[in-house]
Amino acid sequence: MRIKVEKFNKRLLSTMSKASESIESEKHRKNFRRNNRWGKRKNSGEKRKKLKVGNRLKECDVGITEFIGSEGFFGVIKERYSDFQVNEIAADGQIAKLTNQDVPSDGEDESMEDSKKMIPDTIWKQLQEFKELKNAVLEIDVTDISKDQRKAIHSIAKSMKEVLSQTIDKKNKKILMILPNKYGYNFRKDTRINWKNEGKYCYFLLHKVNMDTMDALNRLAMNLRLNPNSFSYAGTKDRRAWTTQWVSVKKIRPTNILRAAKNIRGAYIGNFKFEMECLKLGMLNGNCFRIALRNVSGTDEQIEKSMISLREHGFINYYGMQRFGTVATIPTYEIGKALLQGKWNEAIDLILKPREGENDEDLVEARKIYEETKDASAAYKRIKNFNKVEAILLKGLSICNSNNPQGALDLIPRNVRLMYIHAYQSFIWNHIVSKRIREFGRNPVVGDLVYGKDVNSDDEEEFVCNNEEELVTKDEEANEKVSELGNEEDVDKEMEKLPETFEESPNSLIKEMTDTTECCLKVDEQYRKNTEKSRITNEKNENDNSYNLPVVKILEEEDLPNYTLADVLMPQVGWKVTYPPYAKPWFDEFLTKDGLTTDLRQKNKKYSLGGAYRKILQVPSNLSWNVMHYSKKHADLIMCDINEMRKCSAPKNEPEGKFKALIIQMSLRSSTYATMALREILKSDTSPQVQAAQSAACDAEFEDSNISQDTEENKNTIEDDNKSSDTEKHFDIEKQKIEISN
Numbered sequence: 001m002r003i004k005v006e007k008f009n010k011r012l013l014s015t016m017s018k019a020s021e022s023i024e025s026e027k028h029r030k031n032f033r034r035n036n037r038w039g040k041r042k043n044s045g046e047k048r049k050k051l052k053v054g055n056r057l058k059e060c061d062v063g064i065t066e067f068i069g070s071e072g073f074f075g076v077i078k079e080r081y082s083d084f085q086v087n088e089i090a091a092d093g094q095i096a097k098l099t100n101q102d103v104p105s106d107g108e109d110e111s112m113e114d115s116k117k118m119i120p121d122t123i124w125k126q127l128q129e130f131k132e133l134k135n136a137v138l139e140i141d142v143t144d145i146s147k148d149q150r151k152a153i154h155s156i157a158k159s160m161k162e163v164l165s166q167t168i169d170k171k172n173k174k175i176l177m178i179l180p181n182k183y184g185y186n187f188r189k190d191t192r193i194n195w196k197n198e199g200k201y202c203y204f205l206l207h208k209v210n211m212d213t214m215d216a217l218n219r220l221a222m223n224l225r226l227n228p229n230s231f232s233y234a235g236t237k238d239r240r241a242w243t244t245q246w247v248s249v250k251k252i253r254p255t256n257i258l259r260a261a262k263n264i265r266g267a268y269i270g271n272f273k274f275e276m277e278c279l280k281l282g283m284l285n286g287n288c289f290r291i292a293l294r295n296v297s298g299t300d301e302q303i304e305k306s307m308i309s310l311r312e313h314g315f316i317n318y319y320g321m322q323r324f325g326t327v328a329t330i331p332t333y334e335i336g337k338a339l340l341q342g343k344w345n346e347a348i349d350l351i352l353k354p355r356e357g358e359n360d361e362d363l364v365e366a367r368k369i370y371e372e373t374k375d376a377s378a379a380y381k382r383i384k385n386f387n388k389v390e391a392i393l394l395k396g397l398s399i400c401n402s403n404n405p406q407g408a409l410d411l412i413p414r415n416v417r418l419m420y421i422h423a424y425q426s427f428i429w430n431h432i433v434s435k436r437i438r439e440f441g442r443n444p445v446v447g448d449l450v451y452g453k454d455v456n457s458d459d460e461e462e463f464v465c466n467n468e469e470e471l472v473t474k475d476e477e478a479n480e481k482v483s484e485l486g487n488e489e490d491v492d493k494e495m496e497k498l499p500e501t502f503e504e505s506p507n508s509l510i511k512e513m514t515d516t517t518e519c520c521l522k523v524d525e526q527y528r529k530n531t532e533k534s535r536i537t538n539e540k541n542e543n544d545n546s547y548n549l550p551v552v553k554i555l556e557e558e559d560l561p562n563y564t565l566a567d568v569l570m571p572q573v574g575w576k577v578t579y580p581p582y583a584k585p586w587f588d589e590f591l592t593k594d595g596l597t598t599d600l601r602q603k604n605k606k607y608s609l610g611g612a613y614r615k616i617l618q619v620p621s622n623l624s625w626n627v628m629h630y631s632k633k634h635a636d637l638i639m640c641d642i643n644e645m646r647k648c649s650a651p652k653n654e655p656e657g658k659f660k661a662l663i664i665q666m667s668l669r670s671s672t673y674a675t676m677a678l679r680e681i682l683k684s685d686t687s688p689q690v691q692a693a694q695s696a697a698c699d700a701e702f703e704d705s706n707i708s709q710d711t712e713e714n715k716n717t718i719e720d721d722n723k724s725s726d727t728e729k730h731f732d733i734e735k736q737k738i739e740i741s742n
Helices: 002-050 108-118 121-132 147-159 213-224 254-260 300-313 332-340 344-352 361-373 376-381 389-399 405-410 414-440 457-464 468-478 488-497 506-520 525-541 557-562 584-593 641-645 674-682 688-741
Strands: 084-090 138-141 163-170 173-180 201-209 231-233 242-250 267-275 284-293 449-451 552-554 569-572 612-615 621-630 659-668
Touching: 108 147, 121 138, 121 147, 147 163, 147 173, 201 213, 201 254, 213 231, 213 242, 213 254, 213 267, 254 267, 267 641, 284 674, 300 621, 300 674, 332 344, 332 414, 344 361, 344 389, 344 405, 361 376, 361 389, 376 389, 389 405, 414 569, 414 584, 449 569, 659 674
Parallel strands: 084 242
Antiparallel strands: 084 284, 138 173, 163 173, 201 242, 201 267, 231 242, 284 659, 449 552, 569 612, 621 659
């Protein structure tokens, strides 16, 4: 009995102890709530202090200074990735939207029909009767029929289960025998797609977030054991957005592509189809944008006025900040200028120069090693991802003679080199257009350029893209055979070895990157041969300026009533273009400072620029907008394709929500920047640094308002606690009185 009482007392003491802890915890709960937000803010402040992003480019640094309209309102761009969604508009006008991930049939039914048409009816009847029989042997005399007809019979036989087919010589005749597979020989089924019937290029939609187009395709190529150049696409898409675009690849099965995409976080593929021709750069009509501007402070009337102005007058067609990089000390146009000046070593140093705020530790170390020692081999060994531009350049420097910096630069992908020199073109264009707006305003003036009468609206966009699309297309065609590392069967064999899901361990990832790089960047003698072959091909095709520019007209006084500023062109600098009479001195002055002229026919044809024409204004099509209220600060406001496909709940307007957003949908032609349209209605800088500062200010304001609410709640809580304490004291006094009276 005594033992039981002791056990009971122990349990009671334990229970009382836990109850005491619970009461103590309850006492501290309100204090925790009171201090929690302050703690969070302090921690986040420490994190921000550690992050050094360095000096970033602003719009004024790249010539973006003017506006068309007069009023704007406040709003934050790209606070979340889901706030910026881009769907490619294909050449046929269809908007690319991920709607399914179904694998299309391999065309067996169509193939069977084709085979049936090729063979005599009597043989077809024999084959159908053979299907109904068991353990039978069918002999068909094929002496007098063609080879293609015999292939058709074999094809039909292969579609049957548990049978074998073979052609033999028997009594001076060719006999095709079809017999049951009695011994169960495990022959590998021929699952190859009939590419002639289907189309040898597999098209699919790439729906991605938080990665650019090349990053996604590099990862997909690594999993498929392909060269990244095997993929072709119409244009690159933003990293900080949900984007959907068409991609094509030659003779790769949809099932293999789906499997390879499974371990790529943030990338989804689907809507497979087959085509006879591959996708090429520039084969698109533009992009459809769905954009959410958060923390909008303007009134509904201000918003309506700005949006109507955008719909009717458009916006200045500046090249956006994406064109010029982010680091103010090393913008892409400075690299392009060095290439045009023939300063190869300066261009190399700019590409490899350390960048403040870079997150890739290996790349940071490699840049530091090269800056201090100029040892390209040592710096190259520090980089794990050998597909990076810096890695390719460092490898080129280690292969080429130290007296041949141009040779090392030639190993950088052409698209990247063209990006640098076109960034310089764009830099000049922005400055000249800003000066045109400041000097002459929003109306056409004598000397402005417009397209001639023979140029239709569908052709205009072709001339905006400069020669980069045409030249890249030529380069792709010239290297198509080289870019394919294997045929369909080779890829099938490799894919059979891969598991259904991939382990993304660092070691395996590095090994796969190394294996892929050894295929793409061969460091042995074969690599040198391929490099030389590529160099010769590029010298023939690169910047040959064989394209024809459209006819343009210089406006005179009597022409002015017939045109608006939306018709006016400004040339991109080059030797083939016509310059407005008033603007030619501006171009000359700008280029002279950099030791260049408008006659950019370089001795090195790779860096010759013929120029092109670009409209000063762009007017968006299919523009629509609506104001949306929401309660949760970071709630999704627009559904991405993958969530729509999965039938997730769509965001809804909350009339009582304390936050206000503007949802915009519009279509823009290719080479047009949506951020420049947003800049026009917001009348603010759209550079990442400014937008990040605005977003941080909104977050701080939101936290301050919550802290104020918590402070008010805490005051009420303290008052309640004091009242409770007073009540307890009152009860104690009354209790003592009762005891004394007793």
